[in-house]
Amino acid sequence: MWSTNSSLVSAGGTFPWQTIPEPLYFFHHALPMxxxxxxxxxxMYGGPGASLxxxxxxxxxWLLAALAxxxxxxRNQRVWSAKKLQPELAL
Structure with a gap:
């Protein structure tokens, strides 16, 4: 949950990211938002194409890392054991 909030704060969508506290600069450059x-x-506004x-x-x-x-x-959940299909009942 903290990464979502940090990404929102450090993305610079609602205010310039340069105004955030310095410890959050890392999140601005690391997170995809x-x-x-x-x-x-x-x-929307144009600008240098190299940045795009x-x-x-x-x-x-980020997409490839998430897909991997x-x-x-x-893949780890692909093989089911008999215990996984019929777990023991604990009373």
Whole structure:
């Protein structure tokens, strides 16, 4: 939960990210929401295209990492044992 709140605060969508406390600068550069907001701003208002490409690459990297993590988690749950299908009843 803390990363969602930190991402929202540090993204710079509601106010300039330069005004946040310095310890939150890391979250601005690490979490994907700031790149999404920056990309949308470039699409709406124009600006240097190189920055938009970087934003898309960072978002694609986050997507690939999330897909890899969810694939590994699903793979670990793929094989069900008899105990998992019929758990013992505890009274």
């Amino acid at each position: 700031s790149y999404a907001i920056d990309g949308v701003r470039h699409l 490409g970087r934003d898309l690459l960072v978002l694609a990297a 993590a969810s694939t590994l988690a699903a």
